[in-house]
Amino acid sequence: MNAALHTESDAVARLAAARPMVVDVVPASEVSAHHAAGGVTHAGPPIEPERMCAPMRAALGSALWLEGVAETPAAALALVEDGQIPLTTNHDAGGVGPMAGVVNPGMPVWVARDEATGKVAWCPLNEGSGAVLRYGADGPEVMERLKWMRDVLAPEVRAALAHSPLDLFELHVQSIALGDEAHHRTEQGTALTLDALGIEHPEVRAFIAGNGQFFLNLAMVFAKLALDCAADVPGSPVLTAIARNGVEVGIRVSGLGDRWFVGPAALPAPAKLFPGYTPADMNPDLGDSAIVETYGLGALAVAASPLSAPSVGLDVHAIDAIDAELRAIAAGESPDIRFPDGRAAILGIDARKVAATRLSPPVHTGIAHKQPGIGQIGGGVTHPPLQAFDLAVAALDAR
Numbered sequence: 001m002n003a004a005l006h007t008e009s010d011a012v013a014r015l016a017a018a019r020p021m022v023v024d025v026v027p028a029s030e031v032s033a034h035h036a037a038g039g040v041t042h043a044g045p046p047i048e049p050e051r052m053c054a055p056m057r058a059a060l061g062s063a064l065w066l067e068g069v070a071e072t073p074a075a076a077l078a079l080v081e082d083g084q085i086p087l088t089t090n091h092d093a094g095g096v097g098p099m100a101g102v103v104n105p106g107m108p109v110w111v112a113r114d115e116a117t118g119k120v121a122w123c124p125l126n127e128g129s130g131a132v133l134r135y136g137a138d139g140p141e142v143m144e145r146l147k148w149m150r151d152v153l154a155p156e157v158r159a160a161l162a163h164s165p166l167d168l169f170e171l172h173v174q175s176i177a178l179g180d181e182a183h184h185r186t187e188q189g190t191a192l193t194l195d196a197l198g199i200e201h202p203e204v205r206a207f208i209a210g211n212g213q214f215f216l217n218l219a220m221v222f223a224k225l226a227l228d229c230a231a232d233v234p235g236s237p238v239l240t241a242i243a244r245n246g247v248e249v250g251i252r253v254s255g256l257g258d259r260w261f262v263g264p265a266a267l268p269a270p271a272k273l274f275p276g277y278t279p280a281d282m283n284p285d286l287g288d289s290a291i292v293e294t295y296g297l298g299a300l301a302v303a304a305s306p307l308s309a310p311s312v313g314l315d316v317h318a319i320d321a322i323d324a325e326l327r328a329i330a331a332g333e334s335p336d337i338r339f340p341d342g343r344a345a346i347l348g349i350d351a352r353k354v355a356a357t358r359l360s361p362p363v364h365t366g367i368a369h370k371q372p373g374i375g376q377i378g379g380g381v382t383h384p385p386l387q388a389f390d391l392a393v394a395a396l397d398a399r
């Protein structure tokens with residue numbers, strides 16, 4: 001069987017060699033054939049609109065209403081349910097999106113390219129935290145912010161990129177060394193990005209500077225593209241995706257291409273909730289941002305970022321023990337990305353090691369309220385279901 005070839009090292013080498021550069025910001029329809037055909041995408045593995053969690057359904061209807069396909073979000077959602085608007089996952093359309101991850105054709109997205117392979121990936125721009133579309137909030141202020149991002153923010157960023165593309169690999173090397181983990185703490189990456197872009201527009205500068213999570217979406221497109229470079233190595237158990245839709249969690253492995261292996265989405269545990277909310281308010285695991293952990297950062301780099309630990313309910317004194325434990329499921333170590341204390345970051349996750357150790361990789365995540373219209377209510381840690389890893393390993397063995 002191919003598993004005997006131990007080809008995971010080939011996928012790790014490809015992952016280490018990837019050098020994603022952000023080269024443009026364009027409407028999704030200009031980089032994705034699915035969006036060009038009028039389609040819409042969502043986070044996680046495939047799911048029918050009727051089975052979507054409430055925050056994703058709210059985001060889907062609102063994004064399409066913003067696109068102008070119907071007079072109300074409810075009417076727009078009905079068009080998707082009726083099959084009149086094509087629906088697929090972000091991953092299957094070549095990109096990623098945080099939380100609900102809904103991307104409509106006109107939404108501006110980062111475009112990243114790996115020059116050595118010619119591969120391209122995309123991700124929308126970050127809205128900020130709290131009451132935002134990706135968490136299922138759909139009020140007038142949410143829609144106005146999205147319009148401003150389309151009409152003001154995106155053109156300014158695109159003009160800056162025309163002068164100098166963003167070297168995402170170098171930004172990660174620097175930001176992790178300064179104490180980010182690239183998922184729940186991205187303040188250093190955001191500051192470095194703002195400096196690199198050199199934007200002078202005062203409103204745009206203030207928006208980026210005041211949004212510590214702005215770099216998250218760049219970390220996502222970086223990880224997505226690098227992992228796409230590591231895909232399709234025969235027999236390789238290296239993960240190439242972890243994605244959640246609020247109902248199920250799906251994973252992909254290099255040796256099995258675009259095939260999804262799924263299990264039920266769990267609630268975050270531990271969780272650090274905002275005042276006034278309880279665990280009963282939480283929506284199950286949601287979003288494509290776990291692609292950051294799939295690369296080896298985020299929760300797998302918590303020891304680089306003590307400041308990230310309390311925001312997801314972890315004891316800062318436990319982060320070194322967490323790091324030591326997680327090395328058991330690592331596919332490799334980064335030759336270039338290092339923590340502030342000099343230790344190498346994990347590079348990739350080995351699905352066979354996860355199945356054998358029963359240690360599911362943690363994911364640092366924002367938490368959406370289970371009801372639409374409210375938005376983010378905290379942060380926490382989730383774990384993909386071991387069932388998905390068992391299914392993937394069985395499929396590798398059957399090859």
